[in-house]
Amino acid sequence: MTKTIEITKIVAVDDIIKYEIHDHTGLHLLKNEKVEAWVKYYNAESFGFSPEGLPESILAIPVTLYLIPVTWFYGVKLVVPSIDKTLYDDLSTIYAAYSKIYGPFKEEWRGKVTAKTVVENKMPESRFDNIVFFSGGVDALHAGIDNLGKRSVLVSVPSIESVEKTKKENSGWDFLNAKSQLIREFSAISESDWLLITNNFLVNIFDDARIQYDLKNSFNLNSEAFLFDGWFGIKYLNNILSAAPFAYAMGISNLILGSAFEQLEDNLASNLDGANPELSDSIRFAGVFFGEQDGLYTRRSRKVKNILEWCIARGKKTRLWTCFADSTEQCCVCTKCVRTQLNILCAGENPVDWGFANFNEKNFSRLVRSYCYHDRNLCWLWDIVDSIDDSTIYPCCDKLLHWLKKVGYKRYSKRARFVSNVPRILKLHRYPHYVKVVLLKVTGKGHM
Known part of the structure; x- marks a missing residue:
């Protein structure tokens, strides 16, 4: 049938x-x-x-x-x-x-x-x-x-x-x-x-x-x-x-x-x-x-800068809404929020003025410095780091941006992957037998 x-x-x-x-x-x-x-x-x-x-x-x-x-x-x-x-x-x-x-x-x-x-x-x-x-x-x-x-x-x-x-x-x-x-x-x-x-x-x-x-x-x-x-x-x-x-x-x-x-x-x-x-x-x-997709060959950092410059030239403000959360305010801590706030900061603007009402410079700097920004695709992180100018004094998060530039996207990503895996490592106590076997082998006391 x-x-x-x-x-x-x-x-x-x-x-x-x-x-x-x-x-x-x-x-x-x-x-x-x-x-x-x-x-x-x-x-x-x-x-x-x-x-x-x-x-x-x-x-x-x-x-x-x-x-x-x-x-x-x-x-x-x-x-x-x-x-x-x-x-x-x-x-x-x-x-x-x-x-x-x-x-x-x-x-x-x-x-x-x-x-x-x-x-x-x-x-x-x-x-x-x-x-x-x-x-x-x-x-x-x-x-x-x-x-x-x-x-x-x-x-x-x-x-x-x-x-x-x-x-x-x-x-x-x-x-x-x-x-x-x-x-x-x-x-x-x-x-x-x-x-x-x-x-x-x-x-x-x-x-x-x-x-x-x-x-x-x-x-x-x-x-x-x-x-x-x-x-x-x-x-x-x-x-x-x-x-x-x-x-x-x-x-x-x-x-x-x-x-x-x-x-x-x-x-x-x-x-x-x-x-x-x-x-x-x-x-x-x-x-x-x-039709052909808009911005088909335009990097995200450039898009954000274009949007902000377009609005500023007209004396306007708009919100960039990228949050994964189901809320009337953006969370400012999810991957897309962090990515977009960094794009805004690199364009010399404060995220608070562009839809991120919960942005706090101290808290955001702490989050990024602790390697809690982990993106699925390195292109976004590379784009952010590449858009940071060593000779620029940024009005918001200046020390953070220059620190990020110094760390570089590869080293940052490597450390972010480790931080994201820490919760899994901490769950090893649930499997004491396997932990014991691994430790014995590492110390050379296990049977070969």
């Missing part, structure tokens, strides 16, 4: 698209045999936008894209009521791109997508030129200042970021409100309109833990990209494309994403994660596509 996942109902009401999905695979890939999913648009009334009246093949795009990756591995047939022809024709291209970045996948695409109708959609008249995906982070803000004005729309999809502790549709209501405030603030500075989109895809559709386990252990994915962000990253762009119906309705062809460019000394590399340029280049539908 064919294993299928079927989208059985698509309904648009006011500012919400509702979906009903049935899992007939017997594999329990969805959280339940019947799943109800939705996408909701905030501030849609300022555009006169409602998903009501849009073609079903356009309304289907967000959930279709989100479901497609599961067909690559399990031999599942995805059944949809209708599909856009451009998207349908490019499914093999999308598969090939993801296989290249996250794989190579061990087998040819074993599932498929079938639709009752394949529709060639004609784009409406263009009301805007670009959608700029906006999170408040460094890459997104840089894309925002590079694409200013009334012909661009800032779009935030906070539901892509994490499964929240409170089991609401985002990372908690406070987090949603913080994201809304961020996009409103930058909208006022950039003179671009804004739209906020939420969905329950990450929370309610897949049994993500089970699929992640299967991809690692049964399908043996071990690429750098998969080891970094796994199943979550595979679905990242598909989730952000909850914006597809809005883009189509507004006649917007060009989607702009900030690039997370990585450089380590002379080695230039694109980010190997769910936002990789090759992945975004592979996705097209109804005349809509991703």
Whole structure:
């Protein structure tokens, strides 16, 4: 019997698209045999936008894209009521791109997508030129200042970021409100309109833990990209494309994403994660596509400096929101907070003025000097150290920055790795037998 996942109902009401999905695979890939999913648009009334009246093949795009990756591995047939022809024709291209970045996948695409109708959609008249995906982070803000004005729309999809502790549709209501405030603030500075989109895809559709386990252990994915962000990253762009119906309705062809460019000394590399340029280049539908990612070859330290200089020249301030924490204030101690605060300090500014209300110079210096900043990729640490000028007196954390420059990124990273492993070492008391054996061998008293 064919294993299928079927989208059985698509309904648009006011500012919400509702979906009903049935899992007939017997594999329990969805959280339940019947799943109800939705996408909701905030501030849609300022555009006169409602998903009501849009073609079903356009309304289907967000959930279709989100479901497609599961067909690559399990031999599942995805059944949809209708599909856009451009998207349908490019499914093999999308598969090939993801296989290249996250794989190579061990087998040819074993599932498929079938639709009752394949529709060639004609784009409406263009009301805007670009959608700029906006999170408040460094890459997104840089894309925002590079694409200013009334012909661009800032779009935030906070539901892509994490499964929240409170089991609401985002990372908690406070987090949603913080994201809304961020996009409103930058909208006022950039003179671009804004739209906020939420969905329950990450929370309610897949049994993500089970699929992640299967991809690692049964399908043996071990690429750098998969080891970094796994199943979550595979679905990242598909989730952000909850914006597809809005883009189509507004006649917007060009989607702009900030690039997370990585450089380590002379080695230039694109980010190997769910936002990789090759992945975004592979996705097209109804005349809509991703343009070249913003800042594709611009280092993070340079992006931060560009943002701050742009704001200062206009007498403006904005917040750089990079924190992993689910809170209305940034924690200032997580990896991305520390990285961004160092970028700001290296640009000669105080992080307090740029969204890090909890920044304290003494506490921050102590944290960095104790080697508690440990980044997954040395490119970020190298970039920070390389941007510190020996001849500059910095208005904030001057001694810290010159100390960091003297230590150098390689020695700092080595010591940071040791510090991060200390908790594991301290847990050795739980295994007294093995500790005893090791000590005897080290002292030469054990049997050879």
